[in-house]
Amino acid sequence: MFGSPSRDLPQRFAFVLLPEFSMMPVTSAIEPLRLANRAAERQLYDWSMFSVDGQPVAASNGIVITAVGNLEAIGEHATVVVCGGIDIQKHTDRRVINWIRKAARRGMDIGALCTASHVLAEAGILSGHRCTIHWENLPGFSEAFPDLDVTGSLFEIDRDRFSSAGGTSAIDMMLALIGKQHGPDLAAEVAENILHSPIRHQSEHQRMSLPARIGARHPKLVSIIDQMEQNLEEPLSPSILARQAGLSTRQLERLFRRYLERSPKRYYLELRLRKARSLLLQTDMSVINVALACGFSSPSHFSKCYRAFFSRTPYRERGLPSMDPTLPEVAAE
Template sequence: MIRKAPQELPQRIVFFLVPRFSLIAFTSALEPLRLANRESGKRLYSWSLVSVDDLPVRSSCGIPFTPDAKLDELQHFHTVVVCSGEDVQKVDDRRIYSWLRRVDRTGVDVGALCTGAHILAKAGLLDGYSCTIHWENLAGFLEDFPEIEVTPELFEIDRNRFTCAGGTAALDMMLNVISAQHGHELASEVADQFMHERIRDQHDQQRMSLPIRLGVRHPKLLAVIKLMEDNLEEPLTRIQLARDAGLSTRQLERLFRKYLSRSPARYYLELRLNKARLLLLQTNMSVIDVALACGFVSASHFSKCYRDFFGRTPRKERGLPSLAGEDDED
């Protein structure tokens, strides 16, 4: 429904702020609405800020935002946007979920920015819908909500649900909404004001391509790295990696030493450990389950590798006391 022109103007939008919400995602969603009003010469959109307890909410960078409406006094709005960011998996306030379910029953559009899909999922509002989330939170979301269809898209609009990956993806999502509701010409005028030279669609990638991200363009090396990223739970052997890329194991070693200053085994291990850290911080999976999900055969081997790389054990990463036998030194 959010792709259709509203039946009445202005379209009233409620931004629900969750502590540590992403400031760039929030402003990237809000500012296009302001500029759409200015460029069109009409009041197409209006907005309100709310929080669960009607108190100021600090953003991810610590700047506080004061709600301008009381949650239980809101009336006659068309759209709700949940704004969250860091540590979303720690949010566990039943008041949020019950309010979202209540407003959903009125037929309004319900969406989320950045990690807000996690909150919608916990409220049961993504069952039967497609959604997306920031790439850094994708693995954790898949573990927590395996029954929900989550994609790596820049944003997803599925009937009266919309989600975006956060950051400037919120800008592109809102530009697409403005285009669908009020025409491409207006959306282009708004994009020009942002010096945003291209309006991305939902299928654009969230992350930079491997060559840009790594500063490497050797096709066979990139092919091996892609294989590694696609096989973290059941790591491929050095022989398998070399064979699939059409290389000898010696050539494989030389490529990694030349371009990445480390061995293939070391690079692969770092990929798996970085995924493990995200799962530890974003899910309630046990340490052994995280270890298995990242290709380690035992918790002890995983803990040793993790401490060697990050300087702390997996349990200490979560702020938990170490178990007997673990090295507590940092």
């Protein structure tokens, strides 16, 4: 069980690097382990890099990491950490799926960094476990795996499964591990060494607060945008949004113009289109189903709005020719 004291030291971690993995979560996971060894003055943890075929792997930033072996070279007592990044669906092949299933049957602790939760979900080993994924991938992940218990937390540790959302959240996950296994004093010493204070709890949200994101703290504006974000599939009318906030529709309009320099209708549309782009790039949902999931009842209207905002049709976003006869083809970018 991940977080239980290891019977043998050092505890061995096997990092499985998938092509285009994100570098920051990987280094964020390894450095606390290294510094825990240093602070404890003994080898508490050990780690090695593996790839599906044993060949070097390029991260999304272009840095190439050498692997010590392929999946079959991973010892059965290792804690497995699958590391994902860009285009995770493209890099989720049958070899890694089959190996993860086999490792799960052997009772190994298996976790994911960043988008690699998608790989664990495809392997079917997250059922009955809480998990998380980077907030940008959360809508598509939830659509693809509606039966999973997915949270928006920084990280999740649930028995023999663990996941972190990416970025620096792996620091907090490993500090939680160190604290549970070797005491909070050692975890605090490691956190101070890497200038990471305070240590964040796993339940903390990934994204910055809504006022910080929109650059405004007007309470009614924040409340209205929160309602918009929670109702993308079935958009609320401006009159309903205004009434819920205790405003007239004219006051609502002025509020958005003053703080966001656009109308409420335009802002709401942009939220829905950005979610649509996320679903198009991160799921296998049909364009029609993406349109419905983002509050567009007409596929043609969705295509026109999408093209006007992103300068390409939803089909071309996926590298496909346009299927909407009302729209001209857009030159390849």
